[in-house]
Amino acid sequence: MSAGLPQHIDVRRFAELERRLEGEISPQDCPRLSQAIKASEGPILVALDFEKQSGGRSVVSGNIHGRVVLDCQRCLEPVSIDLQCDVSLGIVDSETEAELLPDDLDPLIAGDEIDLRELIEDELLLALPIVPVHDQCDPPAALSGEGHDAELPERENPFAVLASLKKDTRPSGDEDEFE
Template sequence: MHPYNGALMLNGPIPPHVDPRKLVEREVTLEGVLPLASMPRVCEQLTSSEGNVRAKFSFFRDEQKLSVMHVEVDAQVSMVCQRCLEPATFRVVGESDFAILWEGKSAEGLPKGYDALEVGEEPLDLPPLVEDELLLALPIVPAHDPEKCQHPAGFAAAPEPSENVEERPNPFSVLAQLKRDPNV
C-alpha cells in the first residue's frame, strides 16, 4: 500500500496526454480501460487483439518528497500455449513505480524499486506506458497448466523435471578423497 491518500479519483477513459506536475500536486488517481487493439507491440505477441487493459495511474509525493507515478495494469490476453500450441487465455498483471524526473535531472540516488521517468514541457503520453507495462508482464513462455493440455502428437518433448532427480556424483569428490589420503 502506498502512503498517499488519493485526494482525487477519476474513472473513465485514460486521457492520452497529462501534465504529471499537476497530477502529483493534486494527488490524482486515474483509472480506466484501453483496448488491446490500440497496442500493436503487445498484439504481435497475442493470438487475438480482442479485449481491454484496465490501467490505473496514481500520482503522489512519497516520504522523500519525490514525485511518483504508480502504474498498474490488468488484462486477459490470448497467446499460443507453448506446450499444446493452441490458443490459451492468460490473466496478466503488472505494476511499477516511476520517479518523475524533470528534464536534465539525474536519476542517481533514486530509491530502490523506482524506475526513472524523465519528463519535460511536453505532456506525458499514458497509453505507451500502459503498453510497455503490459509487454513486461506478458509470460515469457505461455503455457496452460500441465493437467489442461498435452504436447501435440509426434512431438518429442523434453522430459518434465522430476522431483526425485537422482544425485550425480560430484567430479571433485575424487580430489577430496585424494587430499584426505596421507599415502598420496
C-alpha cells in the same frame, strides 16, 4: 483513448494534484501490444495514483490489468494469460537521476507530458511471459497416445544389452571372472 483516460498527461502536475486515473483502454489502441499477442480478452483496466512524496519526488503507483491470448510454446494451442502489472514509478528527468531512485521504484523518464497509452503499453509488454505455456499442458505427443496403457516401455540400458551379448558369445565353461 477509451473511457476515463486522457492520452497525454503532465505527470508532475498530476502528482502535485494527487490525481487518480481510473479507466480502461482497448488493446486495439496499443499497436505494439497487438503485435505481440494473438488476441485480447476484454479491455485493459487501468488504475493509477499520482502523488508527490515528502522529498519532492513525483511517483506513479497502481495497477494495469489485461487478459491476452498467446501461443502456448509447448502445445502451440492458444493460452489465455493474465497480465497483472503493479506499477511503481519514480518520475525523473534523466538517466542519471534514474540511477538515484530507490529499488522499489522503476524510473519513468519524462518531460512535461507523457503519452499515457505508451506507458500502459510498456508496462504490459514487460509483463508478457517470455515463454507462454498452459499451467497444465499436455503436449500433442502425449495426447495422441492411447491412454495410460500407451506408456513407453522402459528402455533397456544399452550397456546391459552389450553385457548380455558378451555373455552369449563367451565360450561356455569359461571362468566367470567378469561378474
